[in-house]
Amino acid sequence: MADDSIVQRVAELRRELHYHNHRYYVMDDPVISDFDYDMLLQELRTIEEEHPELVTPDSPTHRIGGDPAEGFVQVEHRHTMLSLGNAFDDESLEAWYRRVRNLLDDADFSMTCELKIDGLAVSLVYEDGVFVQGATRGNGFVGENVTQNLRTIRSIPLVLQGDPPPYLEVRGEVYMPVESFRRLNEERAERGEQLFANPRNSGAGTIRQLDPKVTASRNMQIWAYSLGDAGDVPGLPDHWEALEWLKSLGFRINPNNRLCYTVEEVKDYYREFVERRHGLPYEVDGVVVKVNPFNYQSSLGVVGREPRWAVAYKFPAERAVTRLLEIGINV
Numbered sequence: 128m129a130d131d132s133i134v135q136r137v138a139e140l141r142r143e144l145h146y147h148n149h150r151y152y153v154m155d156d157p158v159i160s161d162f163d164y165d166m167l168l169q170e171l172r173t174i175e176e177e178h179p180e181l182v183t184p185d186s187p188t189h190r191i192g193g194d195p196a197e198g199f200v201q202v203e204h205r206h207t208m209l210s211l212g213n214a215f216d217d218e219s220l221e222a223w224y225r226r227v228r229n230l231l232d233d234a235d236f237s238m239t240c241e242l243k244i245d246g247l248a249v250s251l252v253y254e255d256g257v258f259v260q261g262a263t264r265g266n267g268f269v270g271e272n273v274t275q276n277l278r279t280i281r282s283i284p285l286v287l288q289g290d291p292p293p294y295l296e297v298r299g300e301v302y303m304p305v306e307s308f309r310r311l312n313e314e315r316a317e318r319g320e321q322l323f324a325n326p327r328n329s330g331a332g333t334i335r336q337l338d339p340k341v342t343a344s345r346n347m348q349i350w351a352y353s354l355g356d357a358g359d360v361p362g363l364p365d366h367w368e369a370l371e372w373l374k375s376l377g378f379r380i381n382p383n384n385r386l387c388y389t390v391e392e393v394k395d396y397y398r399e400f401v402e403r404r405h406g407l408p409y410e411v412d413g414v415v416v417k418v419n420p421f422n423y424q425s426s427l428g429v430v431g432r433e434p435r436w437a438v439a440y441k442f443p444a445e446r447a448v449t450r451l452l453e454i455g456i457n458v
């Protein structure tokens with residue numbers, strides 16, 4: 128049995144490694160050299176090999192799980208994962224805005240604008256601050272358990288910082304950075320294998336790999352974009368504060384999110400990113416506009432499978448061939 132000093136050292140190493148992992152993969156601002164990080168990880172691995180009874184599932188040495196899965200177990204979402212209604216032009220955005228204002232008896236309200244990441248929506252469940260389950264959206268009610276694969280994504284925290292509630296669900300979009308997609312297709316072309324059509328497809332295929340080692344080899348990333356349900360965290364007044372709080376817990380929140388007070392500001396944001404979208408290291412297909420105050424979100428409610436309080440203002444479709452040429456794939 129390991130004596131106390133070993134148990135203490137293991138806890139200290141885990142805390143330090145989770146912290147440096149967060150700095151490197153979530154904040155993109157490491158404060159330790161890769162060499163020193165690897166030395167800490169190796170020290171922990173050595174101790175865990177000598178004392179297997181000390182290994183815990185949230186250990187940073189266990190991001191790449193066990194054997195390939197046979198298939199995916201289905202999981203029921205505690206809170207249904209709804210779908211976004213679409214707007215394709217300013218008129219339909221303004222129609223959405225007017226409808227919401229009417230329903231709110233002409234109240235004023237702020238809106239959050241977020242880039243709509245073109246990836247795969249996932250639900251992450253944390254119990255007592257430890258990552259316990261990751262699932263795809265599926266049909267919104269039932270998704271696939273892809274926990275082992277999501278654990279390999281370094282920007283998904285295995286252990287939360289701050290003071291998380293006993294149960295927390297977070298939603299995010301998992302995606303393959305454009306550069307990783309380009310490199311992956313280059314490797315496939317050299318091996319004479321079939322190419323992936325776009326980062327979204329390769330990302331979705333990677334998350335649904337049966338072997339976590341394959342997922343781990345493809346540099347997948349995440350942007351967290353909301354709580355599973357505002358009711359899970361009483362005391363947060365609106366979505367913007369919820370995003371700030373999630374950032375304080377260690378989640379990777381997109382720095383381009385913006386708080387807007389008028390539909391004009393929303394349109395400015397949209398036009399800004401119609402221009403800037405191809406300079407981003409990840410693919411986006413629009414802007415998600417959300418009524419910010421949670422009390423207004425709950426009074427607006429849901430119609431069918433879509434929340435009344437959010438809309439996806441899509442970017443103009445573009446010719447796929449041009450896009451592939453732009454990211455350096457010679458089709």
Ligand SMILES: NC(=O)c1cc2c(=O)c3cc(F)ccc3oc2nc1N
Pocket residue numbers: 208209210211241242243244245246248300352353415433434437
């Ligand atoms: N792809 C995305 O970047 C993204 C997606 C969604 C959703 O799908 C979504 C669906 C809802 F029913 C409600 C809010 C949402 O917020 C979202 N926010 C985002 N930033």
